[in-house]
Amino acid sequence: MDVRLVIKQRLEELGLGQRELAGAAEVTESYISQLLTGKKLPPEPSRSNIYDKIGKFLKLPSSRLSKLADHQRKEVLKRSLEDPPKPLFGEVRELILSKSAPEKQEQLRVIFEKQPFGELERLVTQKLLDVVKKIAKKELQSEKWLRSVARLSGKSYEAMRVGILEFLDTDVFNISAESCASFLDPLVESWDIDLATFGMEIVLNQRLVPGYAKKFEFVEKEVDHREQEPGLKKFLKDLPATGGATQEEIEFLKKLTFKGKRPTPLYYYRELQNLRDPLHFDDASVPTMRKRRDAGDANKKAQIDSRKKAIRQWAWNSSASQTNNKS
Numbered sequence: 001m002d003v004r005l006v007i008k009q010r011l012e013e014l015g016l017g018q019r020e021l022a023g024a025a026e027v028t029e030s031y032i033s034q035l036l037t038g039k040k041l042p043p044e045p046s047r048s049n050i051y052d053k054i055g056k057f058l059k060l061p062s063s064r065l066s067k068l069a070d071h072q073r074k075e076v077l078k079r080s081l082e083d084p085p086k087p088l089f090g091e092v093r094e095l096i097l098s099k100s101a102p103e104k105q106e107q108l109r110v111i112f113e114k115q116p117f118g119e120l121e122r123l124v125t126q127k128l129l130d131v132v133k134k135i136a137k138k139e140l141q142s143e144k145w146l147r148s149v150a151r152l153s154g155k156s157y158e159a160m161r162v163g164i165l166e167f168l169d170t171d172v173f174n175i176s177a178e179s180c181a182s183f184l185d186p187l188v189e190s191w192d193i194d195l196a197t198f199g200m201e202i203v204l205n206q207r208l209v210p211g212y213a214k215k216f217e218f219v220e221k222e223v224d225h226r227e228q229e230p231g232l233k234k235f236l237k238d239l240p241a242t243g244g245a246t247q248e249e250i251e252f253l254k255k256l257t258f259k260g261k262r263p264t265p266l267y268y269y270r271e272l273q274n275l276r277d278p279l280h281f282d283d284a285s286v287p288t289m290r291k292r293r294d295a296g297d298a299n300k301k302a303q304i305d306s307r308k309k310a311i312r313q314w315a316w317n318s319s320a321s322q323t324n325n326k327s
């Protein structure tokens with residue numbers, strides 16, 4: 001059954017009207033009217049709390065309304081995928097270009113206008129939408145935030161709630177000039193893109209969004225297919241030798257490379273001790289690995305003697321193990 005039919009039927013049973021429902025849902029009466037007449041698609045359940053408010057007002061399970069709305073949206077989406085994507089509205093393109101870095105606007109305009117809705121324009125629009133949608137969804141429950149955005153957009157609080165519900169449902173192929181004016185314009189201060197790497201930087205309105213700079217990078221990285229050295233495997237299995245090595249220290253040891261050589265477990269033991277020795281690091285530097293600072297010369301001497309003893313013991317154990325294997 002269609003979700004709008006369920007709502008209309010329940011309104012009749014309770015003797016209620018669209019105005020009362022709009023008040024309970026904190027949206028405009030016009031929005032409810034368009035929703036119930038099928039002029040607007042039911043909002044996405046996971047992005048909106050409207051079904052909780054409607055369900056509570058109509059004394060219906062909100063889960064029932066959400067499931068019906070989700071099914072209806074999937075059917076509409078299935079039909080829409082059969083049609084080719086449409087280009088952006090001219091106003092949308094102009095707004096997005098106006099927010100770009102001034103020195104790149106003409107270059108970007110030339111690229112955008114080569115195709116009705118080319119790859120770069122889709123990439124930029126999608127990323128701007130993703131960022132602003134994330135903020136809008138997070139702040140949907142904040143009346144103070146909604147009223148602040150409403151003032152900047154010249155709308156009422158109820159109209160802004162309607163706008164945000166519609167905006168959360170929009171996608172890169174169906175974004176409207178109205179959504180841009182209500183959200184992209186007040187929330188996005190500027191954006192820039194590196195045309196060589198396609199890394200983007202988006203600066204948001206700091207009056208509305210704390211932590212207002214966002215960076216997105218597309219970086220190519222080599223996949224590390226190196227196998228772990230046999231000596232390192234043996235070393236890591238020897239718990240007394242590792243001395244409680246941290247994950248950061250182990251990662252450092254794994255990154256060591258050798259050409260034509262196969263280091264022994266003893267090598268990794270010594271490397272770990274060198275890494276931990278404060279004498280090997282400049283006090284003015286900021287080391288990435290853990291340092292162990294000693295109280296005085298006496299402690300340092302005791303530490304060195306202990307290491308020498310451990311190395312001798314290690315060498316003796318290794319020699320004894322080889323002798324046993326030969327016999």
